[in-house]
Amino acid sequence: MNRLEVLAPDGVPEVRAGDDLVALLLAALDPRDGDVLVVTSKVVSKAEGRVRTSDRDEALAGETVRVVARRGPTTIVRTRHGLTMAAAGIDASNVELGSIVLLPLDPDASARALRAGVHERTGRTVGVVVTDTAGRAWREGQTDIAVGAAGLLVAEEYAGRTDPHGNPLAVTAPAVADELAGAAELAQGKLAGRPFALVRGRADLVLPAGEDGPGARALVRPEGGDLFGYGAREAVIRALAGDPADRAPFGAPASADELAAALLLVTGAESRPQDGELRIAVPAGPEVAALAFAHGWEVLADQDSAVARLRPLSP
Structure with a gap:
């Protein structure tokens, strides 16, 4: 026992x-x-x-490495400790009125x-x-x-x-x-x-x-090792914005097959592998660029604007 x-x-x-x-x-x-x-x-x-004489909103930026998700008044962030928590773990309970406690x-x-x-x-x-x-x-x-x-x-x-x-x-x-x-x-x-x-x-x-x-x-899972590095809304926004600084939470580059399936679902066009790239017979517009970004790939310039060329980023 x-x-x-x-x-x-x-x-x-x-x-x-x-x-x-x-x-x-x-x-x-x-x-x-x-x-x-x-x-x-x-x-x-x-x-x-x-302990600080402040409120959560004033202290939040200093305790945040990046914002993971926002929904109404709730902000989920990744802290310097690697923790993903609401309001970076800043607490206003069991402390004098007007004060907060940081982790x-x-x-x-x-x-x-x-x-x-x-x-x-x-x-x-x-x-x-x-x-x-x-x-x-x-x-x-x-x-x-x-x-x-x-x-x-x-x-x-x-x-x-x-x-x-x-x-x-x-x-x-x-x-x-x-x-x-x-x-x-x-x-x-x-x-x-x-x-x-x-x-x-x-x-x-x-x-x-x-x-x-x-x-x-x-x-703590390392950055990029978490399957849910962003909230649902934030993942869409980050992929469409395509800021290289936002890549890490999306993880390592996906396989060509995985990206090809996503391209087919969104664009309706099939892609083919060639020389380590994927080529798809659609223009390299925002949809293709966002899909490439979210899967750890990049869009290459091509003389034929009707064909998009994609290449995985180096780890």
Whole structure:
């Protein structure tokens, strides 16, 4: 029988810039070797001086690498951490009126510092997860995820194993750091003032002292590796605009067959491969240019304006 325990203590005082989070953690919890300490990013940010007297809209640009999607008042962006979140994770809850809290500059580094501090003061080897709340594509509601981690396997790798029926597992990789974040949030709640939690029962995920692991950053797909790098509307706009700076989220060049199928669907004309190119008997107008851009190809100039020539971009 497996048993998982989650403890989220009451009575943690308001955290302010410069506070000793390790001392506050140890005053609230008594960790053992193999425990995982879960800390909300909000108290990490408060201790690190990431509170601003501002509003979300004023701060958003400085926390944004690029806009992923907009829909009404909601703006989904990619942050400097690589996270894709509403309003870059900027939060105006559980903070004084007129103030906002930005995400930590480096949540993995914050997790490493907490882990090192606990080991230095107690001799205990624990894992640390720094959490924040995020929505999910295709799902209503939010859940907590790991934005920082230290001393922890953030994902379990099942590829190459077989299930009890002998079926091979190809891509199964549970994001256990996110699962721990979600489990801790069930005990912490949103309004109860419980920024710390201790998860006991998964010591197998905790790394030895001195090994911090890859951090939560390892759970972030690289630019171009996400199948949904833009929102539906934004993808259309970016492809039609054709700004080279917008190419990365569309990923690596598609195959000639994939592009040919898209050209046939949109233009009704078949294309033929020739010398590493695709040639289609239609002018290289906006539709063809947008399709080429979205598939990682470029349109070449041609003396015969009735024939469009397309070539894949170099990776």
